[in-house]
Amino acid sequence: MTTTPILKANNIVAGYDNKIINNGISLVVPSGKISVIIGANACGKSTLLKTLARLIKPISGEILLDDKKINKIPSKQLARTLGLLPQSPVVPEGITVADLVGRGRFPYQTFLKGWGKKDYEAVQEALEIMGITDLANRSVDELSGGQRQRVWIAMALAQQTDILLLDEPTTFLDITYQVEILDLLTDLNRKRGTTIVMVLHDINLSARYSDYIFALHKGNLIAEGSPDEVISEELIQKVFSLECAVIKDPVSGSPFIVPKGRHHVMG
Structure with missing residues (x-):
């Protein structure tokens, strides 16, 4: 297989109806890895994914695929490189x-x-x-x-495609199906080298299945890196307004969130 194309966002400002949701996001999607975008509801996760997939035209900034502006690539050519599975x-x-x-x-x-x-x-x-x-x-x-x-x-x-974007592929599924779907996507990544970027709601599944995490808060990218680098009590408090302890997942060794108390809102 040839080298997987590199997908980048340069200072993306994006939203709907003149309302800015993503505010100046720059990132490089790790090639051949599984990345997960996390954040509270309405923080801009889906907007970012749709902008990366060219479904939304950014207000400013640009998306690059192998240093070519994505809006200049013919639709069918782009669809042979980058696939999107939208929500519902x-x-x-x-x-x-x-x-x-x-x-x-x-x-x-x-x-x-x-x-x-x-x-x-x-x-x-x-x-x-x-x-x-x-x-x-x-x-x-x-x-x-x-x-x-x-x-x-x-x-x-x-x-x-070399790159696959999935917007909440496990939403509304029982935990058994969620794990099955994520296991299948992991196999696809390991066997084919497909670059996968997902929006997931469940922090513990995100930490277990991702190689890399992008954390959004109020439309801004506030942290990125491996699960061990990103998932901390401070970050979860900031992003989700949730007090928690972070322990090691006994099965995968990844960070595992244990909420404290019953009176905290998930955002």
Whole structure:
């Protein structure tokens, strides 16, 4: 595999309807690693991810992919390098699992070139990676939340991008499914070298599964680094207004948050 492209944000100011949400964020996404963006609700995590994916045009600053301005890269070319799984995507009515996963091959289609062997192989591989080959002919409408999330991730995998951005891929899932999804993404990262950037709500899962953490507070990037470098009682107090103790996770060795008391608000 060729060297994974580098995704950077330079002094990004971004938001909606003239309301600034991200305020001057600069970062470099670690190539070939799993990064997680953490922060309280409405702190700008999803806005940052959407800006990195070119879904939102920044008010100022720029996003660079291998030092090329992302807004200058043709859409299909970008979609072959960078994939995004948004929060709560809408399922087209009556579509089968195989057809939805096949939509990940759109960046490779042209007027002259229909589906080829590579496309079928990419879909088959994505179904296998996510363990849903036996669901290929089922309607997505009939599936459980955990199965449906696997299908969406399989669609993103079929795109075969070097960089994969996921906005809360485990939200609304039982803890069993959350761990399964995160284990599968970790396998993908380790085997393919895919650069993964996720927004996650759960701090302990973030610390366990990430190589690198970006911590946001009120639209600003206030800390970044490995979980051991970033997760501290002071940071959790500042970001989430939560008093806690930080101990070592007995299974993974990563930092583990233990809240103190019942009267603190998570932000």
